[in-house]
Amino acid sequence: MSRPPRARASVLDAFEDLLVESGERAATMDAIAKAAGVSKGGLLYHYASKEALETALLERLDELVEADIARIEQAPEGSVAYFLRSSVLHDDPLDRAIIATSRLAQGGSAHAGAALRSIRERWEATIRPHVRDRVTLELVMLVSDGLYFNNTLDDQSVPGPVPTGEALDALIALVEATVRP
Amino acid sequence: MSRPPRARASVLDAFEDLLVESGERAATMDAIAKAAGVSKGGLLYHYASKEALETALLERLDELVEADIARIEQAPEGSVAYFLRSSVLHDDPLDRAIIATSRLAQGGSAHAGAALRSIRERWEATIRPHVRDRVTLELVMLVSDGLYFNNTLDDQSVPGPVPTGEALDALIALVEATVRP
DNA sequence: GTCTATATACAGATAGAC
């Protein structure tokens, strides 16, 4: 755990980037090695197989989610507002890890699918105390899922259909007014 | 168009099934041929390439969406309620086509991604007259997206986190009360 | 720790018989 080699992290970054930017088909061992600036042999010294790389991505995701949940609970603007607002961000490490994992899940990885379900449960448990009842909890979760889903479909050129700026503020205000306990 | 050979349709069905049940990695030409009960050569007589198969799936999706939009507009229970309820179904042809297309989009297919964005725009235009304003329209669309997203992650064994039965009725009632013009 | 070279498997696609 201590002092992990620089190359190891940059290989994982390259894997994640390729998944996010170009999809699972593009994330081959060759492409990952090239993007990370190492040879295929070098890559395989750090991660002995593609499955090892996927496992490492899932572990990174898990750590990022843990930190995110702490932030949700302490957010000054309120947990629901913070949770929804953070569902629409694009380029922070957590969102990239989620989108990458989502690509793997849709490709057929059962582990990745299970990881996403587990994250959703942890978020749900965190939000539960801050809403009125079961139904309003569903509403918050589904709006968040919807925001994430649109993130995953975003292509870098076209702006996504998801609200930003004042439209996002208005959406959050609407949801908060509806779900407040 | 008239009297399309039975085998042609069953090849497309097999492609869709493999995408939905097992993800894009599993949907190889070999696996598709086997599932459809034809040889690889037989498959390639009907669809000369994998891209042709993807194009056919997108065309099927387009037709199903067209029919769906007509149903949304005429639904006796109201367009918003019908739209949300139909977002949670699992085994109708439209949902399977959407999930299959979603797998291709996450795999990296730009065409599939564009098709999903186009569907979303058509739905949005259909729902627009039935809600109060821009913000409530966003809310309905995002809840629908959230329901679909959870569908795509559902694994066949575990029941998904998405509401059914009375919980779904309550959710729909909540959203309708919030967005009604 | 990182490299080159190579083994093995499997993908998509072609050729041509029936």
Next chain:
DNA sequence: GTCTATCTGTATATAGAC
């Protein structure tokens, strides 16, 4: 229209030098 056999490219992974 459907088949078998085969070509070609490319994916993951191994072996072993440096």
